[in-house]
Amino acid sequence: MKSAARRRQACRRQQGQALVLGMLLAGVAAVALLRYFAVGQVVAAKARQLHGLDAAAYSAALVQARALNMLSYINRAQVGHQVAMAHLVTLGSWASLGGTEARQLGTGNPPAYLIAMLFGADHGAAYLAASSASGMENLAAIHGSLAGAYAAHDRTVHDVLAAVQDEIVASVPQARLAAARAVLGQHYPESSNFDLSISDDNWEGYVRRYGARQILRPFIVEAANMYKFLGPRNHTASNPWVVQARCPWLRHELRRRGATELDASGRWQSLDTQSFHALRSNKWIGCYYREYPMGWGWIPPDRQASAGVPHVDDPPEDFSAQDFWRWVQQATQWDIVFGDANPLANSRAVAGRPSWPGRGLADYIDVGADGSRGEALRFAVRLQHPGPQGLTVVTHSAAATFFARPDPRQDGRHELPSLFHPYWQARLDSSVPSQSGSERRHE
Template identity: 45%
Template sequence: MIGFICASPSRQQGQALVLGMLMATAATVSLVVLYNLGQTVESRERLTHAADAAVYSGALEQARTLNTLAYVNRTQIAHQVAMAHLVTLAASAQYARTMQAQRSRGNPPAGLVAMLFGPDAGLAYQAGQAVPDVERGLAAAFDQHDRIVHQVLEAAAATAIGELPKSRERIMRKVLSANFPETVSQGVAGGGGRQGPVLRLLSDGWQGYVERGLATRKAGLWPAVEQAAGRYGFLDSRSATRRNTWMVSPRCPLHRHELRRRGYTWLGPDGRWGALDTQSYHALRSNRWVGCYFREYAMGWGTAQGEKSKAPQGLEYVEEPPLDFSQQDFWRWVEQSTSWDIFGGATNPMANSYAMAGAQRWPSRGLPAYREIALARHGAPLRFAVAVRLPGAALKTTDAGSSVAASSGRFAYAALGKAGGVSVVSAAETYFVRPERRSDGRGELATLFRPYWQARLSAVTPQEATRAGEAP
């Protein structure tokens, strides 16, 4: 007969407790790991959104700076157009003053002008009247514009360029702080909060993206100013010729008395504005020595230009014109002292001479400097990338910011690696795009003469990702 021997209950006591404790420990460790992992993933996602918001804000600051420079350039153009109007007004004011003086002297008489060229021409001659001190006021306004373009706007552009890296970083840090209000910003002393995100610049295209150009050649600001000035009829040519219908001499039956009005505004080779206005009565004369010729009677003249500017190229005039010809013949003086064409000319050389002799010379520094995208960078957006790290102490893991008791030693949370934190990389760029396509359908290079700069996020390059993993 086989018998069964049963172990004593006292020998089995405690075995289930050990197994249960092992299972509870494993479950606890799993929960801790899962909790820490969840906190790490949540922190990384939160940091990614914050970093993207920060770099996008930095790119917006770049766009604002580039658009500011575009508005500065356009403001420079506007001031130049205003200065062109001022010199034209000054020439017109002097022209009216000299016309009043000639009319009062009867040289030529207003009645003769009306008889030969019509009542409206006579009325216009009669209307010429000086305005007291107007030229002085125009000169003062011109000086103010010159000061603004060379000092105020130049300083504004230089400041915008020089301050961009600091302002961009300041804005990015502010965005990061707003996304992590429970932390203390990097570099802030004191306070009981945990250290916030640490920002590190990985790449930056700002250096050399914008260059300063001098408007001493036909490029950049110069053609833009000329194009803008060309929109104003007041600055356009003010030239017209009226011919009398009567035959004067059988020697030259096709020639007539002429009333020549000449005037124009120019931007000289030195980048300084000038304006000239003249009007002359050209009386057809004839003698046995030279035949038919035009005797010029200057009726009005005026000019304003830069203090050191030369006369416009091709202008016919002499340095010291005689005040009258009571002691000499006009045609003989012309033959001996000038190379003017008094037989078939089309200008007012005598009035030009008086205008240049009494020219208003205004101090001017010419066209100012301007900013433009560097030639080699026109096809590329302005891009930068950053690495943002959130220290491990700022995470709500069991060994950092959590209220759960922290593990230590070999059981401490090690998923954050040697850096002891969470790191992300983000990039953004500022690019140029027209709000609508050009009418001719052509593309347009990036420029600082149009405020069409915008911002967007950009893909991170492998080089930047590798650089982010390196020790700072």
């Protein structure tokens, strides 16, 4: 009995010791729980910040893509304005041709019935139809509106489009940063101050300005060649019967000549002429062609430009006081036997040329060396933002702007990036690893 009592007393003395251990375990569990809770807060803050930064980086890359696409549309607009200017100078030379042909028709030099008899009723009817263009030879009246429209295109090309391209290129770095900050502002409506920085950026030098003669000029010529109105306007009609026994292989000819060209300085010109070449013969030079100009018109790039065709600067008004062939021998080097031009009509076109001032092709912006090799336009972003538990959460992201056709080329060839097709797109860039971290804030 005494032994049992002693055991009971010993048990009573040991009561409460388990409670101490339990309290210790509860404290450790609470600390662990608080720690895991804090870690969860940091992880959630990191995830939220990384999602927001990815969206901001993508938006900044999208700003770049839109800028490059806008530059592409402007380059294409440059081409469109040049094609329009080519049409205007061609309309100008055609107007002059129609007006001078109406005047020659009115004087009967040559008469319409002769043209119809030698070359057919269609040519005769076409010559008679020139009467509806009477008055168009008045250059001041007809060319005023055309020259004004030409000058307006020239101002748009040089003073508007080129300036807009420069402004776009200069504003892209600031615009993409503003876009990224705007997205972060939507992602963090409770905050307005973001420590955001951009690095590993190859925008500088990715695009550059080129002289128009390097690539733009051939591109414009190719685009103009798609329009038949701007193509060569050359046609020769011959009468069917023998005219001179000395040269039975030669015939009277009706020569229509015309062309629209972009000269070496990047300015348009258009020349249109039509002449009746009557086959003649004499004992001094044998067979030759006597030219009767029917119509002419030339819109030069400037008053001092050379026509680039056989002509003289001051042709006679008529040849009533001298022989045509003798004057040609004395004053020119024309081939009036085997030549195929309208040199006298050319000369009158040159003598009556108007002045349509223009500054030629404007320089344009295209991708530089990096872009021409197919490299994407990349950058990395870093964001520091206050997080839980007094930490500063640091996240990284990266994005790229790249060139990709929506559909493969029909010829199967690979197309390098350029600023003539608006095929620029944006993506997050996995080539720059996305990192995240946290730092204790130092007060």
